Every structure is written in C-alpha cells, then in structure tokens.
Amino acid sequence: MSTQETVRQRAGEVEGSEALRMDAEKASQIVDALNTDLASTYVLYHQLKKHHWNVEGSEFRDLHLFLGEAAGEAEEFADELAERAQALGGVPVSGMDALLEQATVEPEDEDVYDIRTSLRNDMEMYGDIIETLRDHVELAENLGDHTTAHMLRENLIEVEDAAHHIEHYLEDDTLVLESATQ
Template sequence: MSTQETVRQRADTVEGSEALRIDADRAEQLVDALNTDLAATYVLYHQLKKHHWVVEGAEFRDLHLFLGEAAEEAEEFADELAERAQALGGVPVTGGKRLEERAPVDPEGGDVYDIRTSLENDMAMYGDIIETLRDHVDLAQNLGDHATAHMLRENLIEVEEAAHHIEHYLEDDSLVLEETTH
C-alpha cells in the first residue's frame, strides 16, 4: 500500500479547460451550476430509491418499477453532471453530507409515509429541480457552453416526463375500488 499522498486538485476549485476553450471564470460559474444539479440529483436519487424500497399497496408493482427506473435515470444523469464538471476543470461535489448541504432541495427524512405523500414529496422535488435546470440551461447558453446547455436540456425533458408521470399517479381516478360497509 502506498503511503504517498498527493492532492492533484482541491475540492471547490476550477481550472477551466484549454481543450474545450472555456476559461476559468466561465468554467467556475458552470461547474458551480453543475455541482448544484449534481447534489440535487443525488438527493432525488436517494429519495426515489427509498420510495422504491418501501412502496406497498394495490399499485405496488407499477410504482416499484417506475420508482426504480426513475432512480436509475437520476443516477445516470448524476454521472453525466460529474463528468462534465470535471471536463470543465472542476471537481465534482461528492460525499453524502456535502451533497445534501449543497442541494437546493430537501429530502423528506427517514420516516416511511403513505405512497401518496411520498409521491407528492417526489413531485415537489422534481418541480424544484426543473426550475433550477431551466436556469442552468440559460446560464450555460449565455456563457457560450452549448454542450452543457444541450446536456442539461436533454435531461430537463426526462425530469419533466418523470414529474408528469407522478402527476398521473396522483390523480383521483383509480381502478382500485374502495371498500364499502353494508
């Protein structure tokens, strides 16, 4: 085991990218936005996984599958965000505590709630992420980073679609019959 320890780049620093022709000043703004999105995406991921694990009831199977797929999409996007932040000369934010502190969204906590409450919490978090992503698409576009804007825009479509699916799950129409007492 090596005893050598060399820090190659400190967390929260941005060097810019000569290869991508993005100077450090613009890169710093972009990496800050990407790290905010990365943190929010991981908080969302963990909340979706929690709901995937604990969902019960008549719609268990469909919701279990949907929440699992939504969590996988969030994890894939988090990877894209981290890799783009690194490509721009930044250091992707990592670590559970740092991610949660950095995120512009709050997780619902450790308790298990009824699925309607859980989905409402998911939809609220998706809504906050949608607003942030829209702002960051504009920021990237205005800074001339069309690749980052494109990546964020593509994910925005997926995030909006997931939120729309949750909206459908929360509608009052259902095939599940209520019990009646005679």
C-alpha cells in the first residue's frame, strides 16, 4: 500500500468548469442535484439486484431478466451522473454511508419478501426518483445547463418506462392458476 497520500479535491467541494463555462456557484447546485440522483440510483440498483437474485415462482424467468436489465440501466445511469458531476468540477458521491445519507429514497431491509411486495417497493422507489429527476431537469434548465437537463430527461424516459413495466407486473390479471382445482 502506498504511503503517499495527497487529497486532490475534498468531497463536497465544487470547482466549476472553465472548459464548460460553468461557474462554481451554478455548478455546485447542479452537482448537489446530480449526487442526490446518483445516491438514489445506487440505492435503487442494489434493491433491484436483491430482487433479481431472490425472485421465485412461475414468472421467475421474465421477472429475473427484467430486474437484471433494470439494474443494469440504473448502473449505467449512475455512471453518467458521476461523470457529469466530475465534469462540472465536483466530486461524485461514492461511499456507502454517503450514498445512503444523500439518497432521497430508502432501501428495503435485508429480508426477502414475496415478489409482489418487492415490486411494490421498487415501484415506490422509482416514483420517488421520477419526482426528483423532474425537479432536477427544471433546476438544470433554469441554471442554463442544458446538457445536464438533456441527460436527466433522457434517463427520466427509461425510469418511467421501468416503473410502467412494474405497474403491469402488479396487475391482477394472470395466466397462472391459484390452485390445481380451478
């Protein structure tokens, strides 16, 4: 392990970006929003992976694939958020404690629940993230950061689509019989 330790930028500090012509004051507001979205997205990612690993039942395959894809999309968006925060002169939130502290969503506990409960919890988390993303799109637009607004808007489409799919999974119509006597 290296004995040299040099802190190049402290977490929470935002320098702004000369190249992107974004001053530190505006960049700080946007980086804070991006870090909130990053933290919430990682909490969502971990919950989706938990459900991906633990799903059972007759619809296992479809749900397992859907939850894996949804987690993958969340992970990709988290990377975009972190890279944008860094490009604006900020430090992307990354530690587990910091992620939980900055997230606007609360993760499900460690227990394994039936898939309907798990999906309801996922849909609730997606809904909270959707509301926050909408607010952050508006913030970025108002601060003149059209690139961040565009990136958030594009992800909002995917997040809403995933929430809509979960809503369909939770409908009461199914081909699966409740018992063999029906």
